[in-house]
Amino acid sequence: MARPPELQRALEYIHENLSDKISIDKLVRHTGTSSATLHRMFKKYLHASPISYCLDQKMEKAFSLLHANIYSVKEIAAKLKYSSPQYFATEFKKKYGSSPKNYFSSKTV
Numbered sequence: 165m166a167r168p169p170e171l172q173r174a175l176e177y178i179h180e181n182l183s184d185k186i187s188i189d190k191l192v193r194h195t196g197t198s199s200a201t202l203h204r205m206f207k208k209y210l211h212a213s214p215i216s217y218c219l220d221q222k223m224e225k226a227f228s229l230l231h232a233n234i235y236s237v238k239e240i241a242a243k244l245k246y247s248s249p250q251y252f253a254t255e256f257k258k259k260y261g262s263s264p265k266n267y268f269s270s271k272t273v
Contacts, residue, residue: 170195171205178218182225183244186218223259226252230264237264 167175177194178186188199191214195202206214222244229240241252256264 165209167209168205170197170201171209174202174205174214178221182218182222185245186215188214219255220259223255226256226264227260230268233268240264 173195174191177191188202191202192199197205202214206212206217210217212220226240226244229235229243230237235243237253238249241249244252246252246255253263256267260267
């Protein structure tokens with residue numbers, strides 16, 4: 165099933181701006197559609213709200229940066245504009261069940 169062009173524009177905007185705070189208002193302005201229409205498209209095609217999709221994509225980006233072992237947790241938190249490294253670690257643990265440090269140290273043993 166082909167995605168509507170408005171949804172494609174929203175997804176491109178999200179992926180190009182993961183390091184920024186993305187709001188529904190910004191997505192609405194970028195796509196030229198209403199908030200309700202945007203929500204319906206995300207639910208229909210992605211089974212998520214726009215904001216939960218953004219947060220999930222941001223965490224996946226953080227995961228890949230951590231996995232590359234180039235940046236510290238503190239650097240990734242700053243790079244992706246989390247309010248603090250502690251908040252980032254808390255959100256990571258919610259998604260992956262372990263702190264960033266413990267998750268990757270247990271995978272390398």
